[in-house]
Amino acid sequence: MKDLTEQILQDVITTRPQESFKGTFGKVLLVGGNHQFGGAIIMAATAAVNAGAGLVTVACDLVNRTALHARLPEAMVIDFSNQAALLEMLNGVDTIVVGPGLGEEEQSLAVLKTVFANTKPTQTVVIDGSAITLMATHQLAAPAGHLVFTPHQMEWQRLSGIPIKDQAEALNQAAQEKLGGTVVLKRHHTEIYTANGTFRLPIGSAAQAVGGMGDTLAGMVGGFCAQFKEAGNQAVLAAVYAHSAIADQIAKDQYIVLPTQIATALPSFMKKVEQGPATHHIGFLGGELRC
Numbered sequence: 001m002k003d004l005t006e007q008i009l010q011d012v013i014t015t016r017p018q019e020s021f022k023g024t025f026g027k028v029l030l031v032g033g034n035h036q037f038g039g040a041i042i043m044a045a046t047a048a049v050n051a052g053a054g055l056v057t058v059a060c061d062l063v064n065r066t067a068l069h070a071r072l073p074e075a076m077v078i079d080f081s082n083q084a085a086l087l088e089m090l091n092g093v094d095t096i097v098v099g100p101g102l103g104e105e106e107q108s109l110a111v112l113k114t115v116f117a118n119t120k121p122t123q124t125v126v127i128d129g130s131a132i133t134l135m136a137t138h139q140l141a142a143p144a145g146h147l148v149f150t151p152h153q154m155e156w157q158r159l160s161g162i163p164i165k166d167q168a169e170a171l172n173q174a175a176q177e178k179l180g181g182t183v184v185l186k187r188h189h190t191e192i193y194t195a196n197g198t199f200r201l202p203i204g205s206a207a208q209a210v211g212g213m214g215d216t217l218a219g220m221v222g223g224f225c226a227q228f229k230e231a232g233n234q235a236v237l238a239a240v241y242a243h244s245a246i247a248d249q250i251a252k253d254q255y256i257v258l259p260t261q262i263a264t265a266l267p268s269f270m271k272k273v274e275q276g277p278a279t280h281h282i283g284f285l286g287g288e289l290r291c
């Protein structure tokens with residue numbers, strides 16, 4: 001297993017081409033946020049927007065619409081129970097993030113089945129939270145697309161059948177190969193299982209053990225995959241690294257890190273990476289963050 005380094009940020013977060021428009025940087029659809037877990041999809045969508053996705057739409061329970069718009073007017077919103085609207089959005093985006101706050105009710109399952117039946121091989125599909133649990137409990141086949149699973153250890157137990165205490169590299173790698181796609185196994189020192197090897201995140205801390213931290217990561221992964229398409233899987237690795245690098249910065253002054261602070265800090269963090277380590281005395285991750 002190879003430790004990720006800051007270099008992954010330099011490799012992926014490059015200067016935007018000036019001859020461009022919002023479509024250049026990818027269209028993301030985030031599906032989740034039922035009547036109970038609206039905060040999850042708001043956090044994920046905020047992370048996707050702040051990570052630089054060109055155009056972001058949320059499909060959720062409309063009870064969350066006002067809150068979403070009040071927090072994030074950059075995002076558009078559709079009703080996740082409106083089949084026609086959902087199909088149209090699924091057809092028009094590059095990247096789909098499904099699961100944050102989706103819940104495990106009948107309605108959640110129906111929405112997930114619609115998503116899984118209508119993705120395309122060219123799309124990136126980030127499968128998080130409730131979507132992983134529903135996939136496991138209802139034995140749903142994986143959808144078409146470049147798949148990125150982002151389970152925490154219990155979600156990985158549900159999906160892979162490997163008990164948490166047995167989640168070691170060889171078993172996890174075998175389960176990833178069977179499943180296809182990339183697996184971001186979230187834990188202290190998150191592990192990323194890919195078709196091209198296994199990586200370990202050497203940074204991050206217990207200050208991140210706050211509800212919504214994974215929802216934020218899922219949105220960041222979606223945003224990075226949409227914007228940095230050519231980077232492929234490297235974009236996933238960069239999102240995972242940036243998420244905890246920002247958290248470590250904030251944790252220098254705070255006992256806990258709020259997930260929303262990570263999203264807020266993202267644009268300035270990415271600018272520092274773009275400028276490169278040479279412009280800073282103690283490395284670009286040593287600079288001040290706005291959050």
Ligand SMILES: NC(=O)C1=CN([C@@H]2O[C@H](COP(=O)(O)OP(=O)(O)OC[C@H]3O[C@@H](n4cnc5c(N)ncnc54)[C@H](OP(=O)(O)O)[C@@H]3O)[C@@H](O)[C@H]2O)[C@@H](O)CC1
Nearest residue numbers: 037038039040099100101102103129130152153154211212
């Ligand atoms: N503000 C919002 O709207 C928020 C909405 N959210 C949304 O809620 C939905 C459900 O997601 P979930 O992760 O909260 O619940 P679930 O999948 O049942 O897992 C919890 C169970 O697994 C166990 N467990 C063992 N190891 C673990 C580990 N390493 N990491 C985590 N858990 C671990 C754990 O053990 P326990 O804590 O009881 O000891 C417990 O028994 C999902 O859609 C998500 O997006 C949340 O993001 C919160 C903020």
Ligand SMILES: Nc1ncnc2c1ncn2[C@@H]1O[C@H](COP(=O)(O)OP(=O)(O)O)[C@@H](O)[C@H]1O
Nearest residue numbers: 152186187188204205206209211212213214215
């Ligand atoms: N002790 C810890 N050390 C490092 N990272 C942690 C720790 N606890 C939680 N995290 C990170 O926080 C996130 C938690 O994800 P998840 O459980 O899905 O949160 P939620 O569903 O509440 O948004 C993951 O990225 C995980 O790696």
Ligand SMILES: [Mg+2]
Nearest residue numbers: 129152214215
């Ligand atoms: Mg989660």
